[in-house]
Amino acid sequence: MPAPRRPRLEEIPALALVLTRSFYDDPLFVYLFPDPVHRRDDLPAYFAWLLTDGADAGSSVTVLTQDLSSVIVWAPRRALGTGISPPFRSPDVDIRSRLVGEQDAPGYAGPPGLFFPYVAVMPGLQGEGRGTALMETLVANADRLRAPVRTGTTVPRSVAFLERFGFEVTREIERTAAGPHRWQLTRPSS
16 A cells, blocks of 8 residues: 555545545535535535645645545644635535534644544545555654644544544534534544
8 A cells, every 4th residue: 555645736636526425425514515416516626625735735734645545634723724715505604614613612622733624535445444544644643743633523433433543532512503413532642
């Protein structure tokens, strides 16, 4: 299996597709983009926007891939999503996103560290160790930096996956009008 690497700018559409296919039915994105047609159209633009920052070698956002079938994104806390987002077809996505952010904020407070929002493997290739390889790279980088890592998920099986890498559930948020049921997790610094 090739070592994870930073993507080239021309690879961003393929990686945005991996993230779109992996997260299309994720409860958070169903909440943010409730109309399936708008979600199909908006998610690739959202992920391309996020990944483009990670393709810049001078960026604080790290995006790694193996062969364009899997991808992981991480950055110093509060470094992601700071630019102007692309226009979305989904009405009220900015309002829903802000509501989720306000509800999530207390769980992500604390000392500086890394934030890791996404690891994705093309659905037909899951279970082959690709996500594990990317997670091992994230963990090695966090250990080298002696940095805690924070993340969140809406998927129960992802909690178990993350716990294999030393993440601990620090907060569970019940489903409300401001978002789906989700877990916040932290991997303490080494």
